[in-house]
Amino acid sequence: MHNSTVYHNLFSSDKYDIMTQERWEGIIKCKKRFLEDKSYDPRTCPHMNPDVAASWVRCRQMGIDPHQPFLGRRLNSEEFSHVLEKNGLLIEITKPLVNAFKHLAISTGYGLYLANNKGIFLLHEGEVLPLPLYSYPLTGWMWDEKNIGTTAHSLSLRHKHPFHLTGVENYSEGIENIIASSAPILDENREVIGTLVLAQSLIDEPWKDTFQTLCSNTLGLITAISVAVEAQLKLKRNFINLKRANETVEATLALIEDGIVTIDKNGTIIYNNAEAQRIFKLTPDEAGKKNINDFLAEESSLLVLAQKGDSVTIEETIYLDQKEAQYIIHIQPIMDDDTGELDVAMLTLNHVGKVNALTTNRAGAVAKFAFNDIIGESDAIKKAITKGRYFAKSAENILLIGESGTGKELFAQAIHNHYCSNGPFIAINCAAMPRELIESELFGYEGGSFTGADRSGRPGKIELAEGGTLFLDEIGDMPYELQAVLLRVLEDKQVMRIGGRRYKKVDFRIIAATNQNLKQMVIDKLFRHDLYYRLSVLTIHIPALRERERDAEILANYFIKRYCRKMGKNALQMSPAVSNIINNYEWPGNVRELENAMVYAVINVQGDIIEINDMPEEICGKGNLNHTIERIVSNDDDGDKAGEFPSLSDIEKKAITKALSKSEGNVILAACLLGISKSTIYRKLKEYDIHY
Incomplete structure (x- = not known):
């Protein structure tokens, strides 16, 4: 604001603030000499206000004609419309104040x-003064220092404080009969955005006391109005900024996926974003008409915690339309x-x-x-996949039966993604979990339930599986006493945490897996028959790798390519002998053992071909030799007579001899033909005393 400047200009005893007869006559003489003598500098006149005199000099230097018949420049309608639009807020605030003094x-x-701030008149109220214009009204005219010379409002624009000009102090002769008081309107950065002018015709000697009092009053009035406009503008801008900020917050909160609710000290809902409106089924105009307690259980501690000033996160049940849903609610009191x-x-x-899904x-x-x-x-494997796809469409529990390493969890994940890919997939290995922990892991616990428990409690795997799948691997190893509790959860679709006092509804699907004979375990009283029938509604047998024809070689090539890519190696190939091993080996560890063997080979290989020596010893040892011997002997044209059955040592010796013959005595090549390692064939040569 310019309050201090206002007071200085209104009430100081500066000689330029008082118009005496001597000073008035001195200004008239100065103006006459200024107009007649172009070399005269009015700033040397003791009666002239220095700011006014300096303005006269600028006007003369700009070539402004003080005798011009018409003053200023009138804007065309398009130009003025643009100016009005740009200054809309200034006009909106000023007009009511101006109208108050209109009469x-x-x-x-x-x-x-x-x-x-360009000297363009935007409003005019009151008397229509006789001015040198070729058309009225004054609004739409530009009267700045460059157009008409020195005026009270041009000086206010330049110096940012009020001015009062009397008669000949105005530069142009056309307004020498006008007295005017002007005050600037400043923004928050102390930049002039406009001026207010109060003017009338000069009808009395300006040195008279009544005239002096009138001038002081008019300057005070116009200054007071400008200060009021500034204050209103500031309030309006603050309101606009606050409204814009509020709209931004509203838009931001509307995009947030969390429900946001603001309540007062009594629990009345005073604000809710779009997601909260969806949760509580509220309309925007219902704010202030609903209480948060309308949606909570009677024993809820939410409002009590808020009133205590506790910033905490709790789990609450929201009740709506005879339904209930669990929510994690963070309370932030103010x-x-x-x-x-x-x-x-x-x-x-x-x-x-949602929280559980993020956590998992x-x-x-x-x-x-x-x-x-x-x-x-x-x-x-195609049969198992077909059955898996078909069963995945149902919400029923599924039991996967297969040896260790056959890919039961792979099938479980595929079934989950086929049925509810957006839900959580929670896996727990019943064999790997200590008996004393499996209960709390499955069912969760409330805070303080036992020594070492989290103070806020912890949800169990069953809760975390809400809306998704709970995969129970090695289900046969679940403690017998817990099987009854799991069965109850499956039947009632609700779970109670350890140390809890109320049940929580849950909706999930179980996929169980085992490598054991559950039917036999039921007979042996090691597995509950009712749980077995609940879990085995749909059963899929995952075939062992040895039952999958030539899938071992397909998988081996896949693992080789994947691990080569991981290690940055060029693609490797398997030698025929290694392929023979892959296809004939029993693979007791199934796909998991095959993958480990291929990783070993890729790391161990020196060239671009994986040879027998690059494979793990346990795979290229005697077990594989027996299969290879059987194949060679069965194709031998010189086999034993019908009814005779050779000993194993004879078969081995015969196979090695034949391989050496086919390889022309090359031991390494003979080993490849047999599908055995170099160390194994040398050991056999020594054992059977075979010379080559």
Whole structure:
């Protein structure tokens, strides 16, 4: 604001603020000499206000004609419309204040004007003064120092404080009969955005006391109005900024996926974003009409915690339309600084299922595989995949039966992704979990349930599986006493945490897997028959690798390519002898053993071909030799007579001898033909005393 400047200009005893007869006559003489003598500098005149004199000099230097018949430049309608639009807020704020003094201005012969920072008149109320214009009204005319010379409002624009000019102090002769008081309107950066002008015709000697008092009053009035306009503008801009900020916050909160609710100290909902409106089925105009307690259980501690000022996260059940849903709610109270009581509290709501999904994703508990990721061309694996796809469409529990390493979890993930890929996939190995921990892992616990328990409690795997799949691997190893509890959860679809007092509804699917004979375990009283029948509604047998025809070689090539890419190696090939081993080996560890063998070979190989020596010893040892011997002997044209059955040592000796013959005594090549390692064939040569 320019209050201090206002007071200085209105009430200081500066000689330029008082118009005496001597000073008035001195100004008239100065003006006459200035107009007649182009070399005369009015700034040397003791009666001239220095700011006014300096303006006269600038006007003369700009070549402004003080005798011009018409003053200023009139804007065309398009130009003026643009100016009005740009200054809309200034006009909106000023007009009511100007109108308040309209009748006073008319009754006293004054005209009240508003100009922008370019000297363009935007408003005019009161008396229409006789001005040198070729068309009226004055609004739409540009009167700045460059057009008409020195005026009260041009000086206010330049110097940013009020001015009062009397008669000949104006530069142009056309307005020498006008007295005017002007005050600038400043923005928050102290930049001039407009001026207010109060003017009337000069009808009395300006040195008279009544005239001096009148001038002081008019300057004070116009300055007071300008200060009022500034204050209103500041309030309006603050309101606009606040409204814009509020709209931005509203738009931001509308995009947030969390439910946001603000309640007062009594629990009344005073704000809710779009997601909260969806959760509580509220309309925007219902704010202030609903209480948060309408949606909570009677024993809920939410409002009590908020009133205590506790910033905490709790789990609550939301009841709506005879249904209930679990939400994680963060309470952020805002306390009254004076009373120390709750003012408002902001509640952030997240559905338990969403939180659980985020938790499991961060923990890496996600299903990454689909049915298309299961590699194999054998009828056995294709049959299992077909059944898996079909069963996945149902919400019933599924039991996967297969040896260790056959890919039961791969099938479980594929079934999950086929049925509910957006839900969590929670896996727990019943064999790897200590008996004393498996209960809390499955069912969760409330805070303080046992020594070492988290103070806030922890959800179990069953809760985390809400809306998704719970994969129970090695289900046969689940403790017998817990099987009954799991059965109850499956039947009632609700779970109670250890140390809890109420059940929580859960919706999930179980996929169980085992490499044991559960039917026999039921007979032996090691597995509950009712749980077995609940889990085995749909059963899929995952074939062992030895039952999958030539899938072993297909998988081996896949593992080789994948690990070569991981290590940055060029693609490797398997020698015929290694392929023979892959296809004939029993693979007791199934796909997992095959993958480990291929990783070993890729790391161990020196060239571009994987040879027998690059394979693990246990795979290229005697077990594989027996299969290879059987193949060679069965194709031997010189086999034993019918009814005779050779000993194993004879068969081995005969196979090695024949391989050496075919390889022309090359031991390494003979080993390759037999599908055995170099060390094995040398050991056999020594054992059977075979010379080569």
